[in-house]
Amino acid sequence: DAKTTQPPSMDCAEGRAANLPCNHSTISGNEYVYWYRQIHSQGPQYIIHGLKNNETNEMASLIITEDRKSSTLILPHATLRDTAVYYCIVRASGANNLFFGTGTRLTVIP
């Protein structure tokens, strides 16, 4: 599986958009980008995934660059409950195992 690089931590003001970057420069053509988050002491929560097109759901938007070497997860209006560790994962098509890196610890500040 391709590796990902994320900043270890970020802060975001409550109510503002949180933009979490992820670098996956060695991604292959059939590998998807998945985002999960983990709130302290809970199991990881699925957020969104995409292949090459931008995706949006009720939780977040995923912007993938045209060359697919990086992506950004956008939480449009961050709340205190969005404070968590966010994991960007590259997952091969057909593979069900997820390889978690160290993630980005997002702190939403009142």
Next chain:
Amino acid sequence: KAGVTQTPRYLIKTRGQQVTLSCSPISGHRSVSWYQQTPGQGLQFLFEYFSETQRNKGNFPGRFSGRQFSNSRSEMNVSTLELGDSALYLCASSVGTANTEAFFGQGTRLTVV
């Protein structure tokens, strides 16, 4: 519908003992994966079961094993426990087909003393 259920939530065992953890997936899901989370190593994949067969395996010693039943419920077993096995053990269920999201349970916190 009900989420992924893991039992027990907390467990304390002594070195050398063995332990069995249980995971009930979301109804209709046929794939169950297990992960270990420790402060030092982060989240690591243990193994995945699909339709009662182990489909993928991570890099863990043979003391870690699992199985899946016909109703998709899964158990994992750790024999001859070591202090380093203290961790949060997480189970994730999915439909099992390509590119479907996995849903995690709350985990079992195992402490080995």
